[in-house]
Amino acid sequence: MGIFIKVEIDPSLCAPDGGRKLVNVCPVNVFALDQDRVVTDAENEDECTLCGLCLNLYPPGAVVVRRLYRE
Amino acid sequence: MRLLEYESKTLLREMGMEVPLGRLAHSPEEAAAAAKELGTAVVLKPQVPIGGRGKAGGLAFVDRETEVIPAAERLFATPLRGYEVKLLLVEQQIQARQEFYLGITYDPAARGPVLLASAAGGVEIEAMTERVLRRPLSLVRPWPTFRSREVAAGLGLTGPALLRMTTAIDRLVETFLKFDALLAEINPLMLTDDGRLVAVDAHIELDPDAAFRHQDVVARFGLAGRGERTLSEFERRAAEIDQADHRGVAGRMVQFDGDLGLLIGGGGASLTVFDAVLDAGLRPANYCEIGGNPSVWKVKELTKLILSQPQVKRIAVIMNVVSNTRVDLVARGVIKGILELGRDPATTIAAFRIPGSWEEEGFALLQRYGVPFYTRETSMDQVVAMIAQDKR
Amino acid sequence: MAILADERTRIIVQGITGREAATFTAESLAYGARIVAGVTPGKGGQEVHGVPVYDTVAAALADHPAEATVISVPAPLLKDAALEAIENGLQLVVIVTERIPRRDIAEVLELARERGSRVIGPNSLGVISPGKTRVGMCGGSADAVRRAYTPGPVGVMSRSGGMTTEIASLLTHAGLGQSTCVSVGGDPIVGSTFLELLPLYEADPETRAVVIFGEPGSTMEEALAAHLAAYGSRLPIIAFIAGRFADRMPGVRFGHAAAIVEGGRGSPAAKIAALRQAGVRVADHLRDLPSLVQEAIG
Incomplete structure (x- = not known):
């Protein structure tokens, strides 16, 4: 996980594809496919520009972007 | 991109200008063979990218065959203003009745090219006391031959010499324009007893920003990268970091020996900050400009590189009000780099002053790590002054 | 009032479909600039x-x-685009592009002089008349521009685009608004120098002082100083010249393409001396600019 940003995915809310669209939408490659599972890349998490594109693909709560320095 | 003498002359000869008969020599033996082929009276000219070789003792006029090898050995062994001599141009000597200067360069005040001509060649144009004729060159309309004739007449020439000079000026104009030169200079241009005009020395500089139109010339003379400063290991690594990630630019990293690392904005801001650092009596470890919108990774790696120098205790991060660069991403990069070195951002960052886009986010982050930061209300040089006070 | 451009100025953007151009178009519109059309061949x-x-x-x-x-x-496409603008009678041509072949820009500027077009740049972030319009991308987003720039009596001319905003921000913080700020461009040859823009400020009743930001290289500051020494100006001029350290490193380029001291020309120390001689208030420190302006306009 990143030092500054932690991105959490709830696959159960990412119907019907388990969040595959995230991989393409993120401009800084926070998301990657590991076998069939969508995972986050720790190094790239810190590159997150807080653009919010990943938040609008699935229902609220499916993806949560946490700014650890604000917590 | 400064061309060597023989390269400049190659282009001029191909454009129809007469140059002395010559051969290249990579060793004293090759020089001797060239001299033998050309006849006894030759001049040996080191091919290094500097002017005023004659004054620097860099030319050897040789009249006897036996003198060629010792003279060449001496030239190869004597660096000229730091440039090692690896190549000699061996040329026939030319006997001049009169020497001229011809040059074309951009006049920044006139914002266009200007032709300079003088009837007293052989010395550098800056040192010329004789009258120098100046004629602006239009880029909208072609250069008319009558203009060359007027200049030739202005140099005091008549008869066949005037006609030959007219052609020589036309050729120089064509060369300057065809190759997108920033400077094309023939000095001296010698008028011989038998009435020929020979370009005895020449210096052409091509425009690096027009290199895309002259890839043939770049390849032919191997111009890519020529004239660039040799980088230190530190500077080379900075360039590698920059190239490894296309996001943002880390330009002009220059290493110094001080203890304060600098990560500063590009252009005028970096000049302002660097002056302030020296004025405050601080000792910079480096000059570094970052711009565009660099990634967290790039800033992190640059931070680590700067702090990897053992004498560097702290780093100052100072930019003008930014509109493209993201304050929070730069802050993340600097803090992350320091954390990866196992050091404390609060004491390692002397000051962070980047106001502008996403500053609230950046300031929240800096605050969290206890880093001293400044907003736009504190000017860049004030921040530097505070760093200096803080040290005492 | 303002110089060069105001709220009535109608603007087109050449290269509008580029990423950077599309962004500054949106932000300029949000700031109130009248961008009426764009051009991208094809x-x-x-x-x-x-x-x-x-x-x-033309279309x-x-x-x-x-x-x-x-x-x-x-x-590589700049020359054609600029000639197209000038031939079609556009009076103000702001060139953002940098690293243009010298021959191309010289040709563009020669034609501009013949046709009476005014060129700002190349390597310029543009012109901004606070509260009225922006021609270019100075200052970034509309919100950021509103924060850094405010309307008022101070003209700003800068060889650095970034410092144009920084200086406006310093002035704004000190309660000093700006009439028009011009990023004149960081290249060795630019369309409008300090000296050429000064008469426009002098003719603008709203402008009461002019701040210039200079750098090593070029002779723009020296030319202004020579003019002021001979003819003076109705406006007080306050200058800051960055890069004094470059005097110790001749032949090394810092920052912009033109920021290089060569053959004894373009030395910041010489610029400062010439400007002071001509009665310009030269700030020793950037932070002193606002107080010098305040002093000058009383």
Whole structure:
């Protein structure tokens, strides 16, 4: 996980594809496919520009972007 | 991109200008063979990218065959203003009745090219006391031959010499324009007893920003990268970091020996900050400009590189009000780099002053790590002054 | 009032479909700039943030008369784009593009002089008359521009685009607004120098002082100093010259393409001396600029 940003995915809310669209939408490659599972890349998490594109693909709560320095 | 003498002359000869008969020599033996082929009276000219070789003792006029090898050995062994001599141009000597200067360069005040001509060649144009004729060159309309004739007449020439000079000026104009030169200079241009005009020395500089139109010339003379400063290991690594990630630019990293690392904005801001650092009596470890919108990774790696120098205790991060660069991403990069070195951002960052886009986010982050930061209300040089006070 | 451009100025953007140009178009519109059309050859018929795109300047102007253009195209295409703007009668041509072949820009500037077009740049972030309009991309987003720039009596001319905003921000913080700020461009040859823009400020009743930001290289500051020494100006001029350290490193280029001291020319120390001789208030420190302006306008 990143030092500054932690991105959490709830696959159960990412119907019907388990969040595959995230991989393409993120401009800084926070998301990657590991076998069939969508995972986050720790190094790239810190590159997150807080653009919010990943938040609008699935229902609220499916993806949560946490700014650890604000917590 | 400064061309060597023989390269400049190659282009001029191909454009129809007469140059002395010559051969290249990579060793004293090759020089001797060239001299033998050309006849006894030759001049040996080191091919290094500097002017005023004659004054620097860099030319050897040789009249006897036996003198060629010792003279060449001496030239190869004597660096000229730091440039090692690896190549000699061996040329026939030319006997001049009169020497001229011809040059074309951009006049920044006139914002266009200007032709300079003088009837007293052989010395550098800056040192010329004789009258120098100046004629602006239009880029909208072609250069008319009558203009060359007027200049030739202005140099005091008549008869066949005037006609030959007219052609020589036309050729120089064509060369300057065809190759997108920033400077094309023939000095001296010698008028011989038998009435020929020979370009005895020449210096052409091509425009690096027009290199895309002259890839043939770049390849032919191997111009890519020529004239660039040799980088230190530190500077080379900075360039590698920059190239490894296309996001943002880390330009002009220059290493110094001080203890304060600098990560500063590009252009005028970096000049302002660097002056302030020296004025405050601080000792910079480096000059570094970052711009565009660099990634967290790039800033992190640059931070680590700067702090990897053992004498560097702290780093100052100072930019003008930014509109493209993201304050929070730069802050993340600097803090992350320091954390990866196992050091404390609060004491390692002397000051962070980047106001502008996403500053609230950046300031929240800096605050969290206890880093001293400044907003736009504190000017860049004030921040530097505070760093200096803080040290005492 | 303002110089060069105000709220009535109609603007086109050449190269509008580029990423950078599309962004500054949206933000300039949000700031209130009247961008009436864009041009990108081959993309006529599209729209960028509601601005119609044309294949040629002539077609754009036929539908949307304009006085000014911002050109943001790759360097190899700049000459053609700029000649197109000038031949079509645009009076203000702001060139954002940098690293343009010297011969190309010299040709553009020669034609501009013949046709009476005023060129700002190349390598310029543009012109901004606070509260009225922006021609270019100085200052970034509309919100950021509103924060850094405020309307008022101080003209700003800067060889650095970034420092144009920094200086405006310093002045704004000190309660000093700006009439028009011009990023004149960081290249060795630019279309409008300090000396050429000064008369416009002098003719603008709103402007009461002018701040200039200079750098090593070029002779723009020296030319201004020579003029002021001979003729003076109705306006107090306050200057800051950055890069004094470059005097110790001749031949090394810092920052902009023109920021290089060569053959004894372009030395910051010499610029400062010449400007002081001519009665210009030269700030020793950037932070002193606002108080010097305040002093000058009373």
